[in-house]
Amino acid sequence: MxxxxxxxxxxxxxxxxxxxxxxxxxxxxxxxxxxxxxxxxxxxxxxxxxxxxxxxxxxxxxxxxxxxxxxxxxxxxxxxxxxxxxxxxxxxxxxxxxxxxxxxxxxxxxxxxxxxxxxxxxxxxxxxxxxxxxxxxxxxxxxxxxxxxxxxxxxxxxxxxxxxxxxxLKVGRPSLELSVVKRGGREVIGAAIVRRSAPCGSTWYIARKLLGVEVRKEILYDVIAKAHHSYPCTATMNVDPEVKEPILHLGGYIIRDEVERALRRAKERE
Incomplete structure (x- = not known):
């Protein structure tokens, strides 16, 4: 580091x-x-x-x-x-x-x-x-x-x-700190702290949308994708010839990966 x-x-x-x-x-x-x-x-x-x-x-x-x-x-x-x-x-x-x-x-x-x-x-x-x-x-x-x-x-x-x-200045690849709590027999995100934001500020919005969301992957991925799109991310949806993906999708994968990492860190603290 x-x-x-x-x-x-x-x-x-x-x-x-x-x-x-x-x-x-x-x-x-x-x-x-x-x-x-x-x-x-x-x-x-x-x-x-x-x-x-x-x-x-x-x-x-x-x-x-x-x-x-x-x-x-x-x-x-x-x-x-x-x-x-x-x-x-x-x-x-x-x-x-x-x-x-x-x-x-x-x-x-x-x-x-x-x-x-x-x-x-x-x-x-x-x-x-x-x-x-x-x-x-x-x-x-x-x-x-x-x-x-x-x-x-x-x-x-x-x-x-x-x-x-x-x-x-704490901008670049996003970094989050999450905590997980149990509610009604489900594990949900109880708190989200932005340690470093995407330069456009979208991480703050996505963190807000994660509160109360169940940590099951299919539910979590859907919430992250919707929040990332609706902020909105303004990267192109055209397929980049180098990476074979739209750049907007790359941004979505980055924040999704960070949420997963933050959840793993949260579980290690338990």
Whole structure:
């Protein structure tokens, strides 16, 4: 298990994005009280006043979406921000392919140390483009990660900045703590604590929906799948040619796997 030691300054982030996905991540990180509406009238404010990482975000810059730009861009700098603040990591989402390819060189000029490109749709970041951007990051001395989907992101020994995002800001691959109680002769989930959330915030909603659910696999899987879809997960439903699955399904498998792990840990504590 990777842990952080020593006195570290706040991890700093910038976002360069188009589209709604990055906005969801930003609003989850700052814990915007008007953001999560999934429970509607049944909201019990489970996540509000629990955390806020607004101080970690130095800039969030929205740029034109790919469909608002030329198909091919010879001078990508024309469409990127004139400048960005120095930061540890840039999270880039929904960018035109030519802008994304230019980003590592651009970020290095402004002393940004790393780049995360979440892949929620393989058409936005095809595997060939991912390899090119990854190679360019290596050449420019930038740490990089391309999680597919974003909720698959984990801490890695050779990626200290990415690891800090996962461990300090507690977003990435979900982590839950569950307890099991007996009610009416059935074992049900009695409590659910979010230790780390999917970057979009869906883990909080799913945890809320798990309360009182019987731990029988067929019942549990159905509840998890419905909650994951209805939050909603916005990853593509098209089959990814690399993994032979829709990326949305990958996100569903990730949270399902974590619920099962959390239940095993709960039983070990009994």
């Amino acid at each position: 990777l842990t952080l030691t020593g006195n570290l300054e706040n991890l700093t982030l910038i976002f360069i994005y188009s589209g709604e996905f990055a906005e969801r991540v930003i609003r989850n990180l700052i814990n915007d009280p008007s953001f999560c509406k999934s429970c509607g009238l049944y909201c019990d404010y489970c996540k509000y006043n629990v955390y806020s990482y607004v101080q970690n975000i130095r800039a969030a810059i929205q740029i034109p979406s790919p469909d608002q730009l030329p198909q091919f861009i010879d001078e990508p700098r024309k469409y990127l921000p004139r400048k960005v603040p120095e930061a540890d990591l840039c999270i880039a989402s929904g960018l035109h392919k030519d802008l994304l390819l230019e980003l590592p060189r651009y970020l290095r000029e402004f002393r940004v140390k790393g780049l995360i490109v979440p892949i929620e749709d393989f058409l936005e970041v095809p595997s060939g483009l991912k390899r090119q951007v990854e190679e360019e990051c290596l050449e420019q001395g930038l740490e990089s990660a391309f999680p597919k989907p974003f909720c698959s992101l984990e801490a890695e020994e050779d990626k200290p900045l990415v690891s800090r995002l996962v461990l300090e």
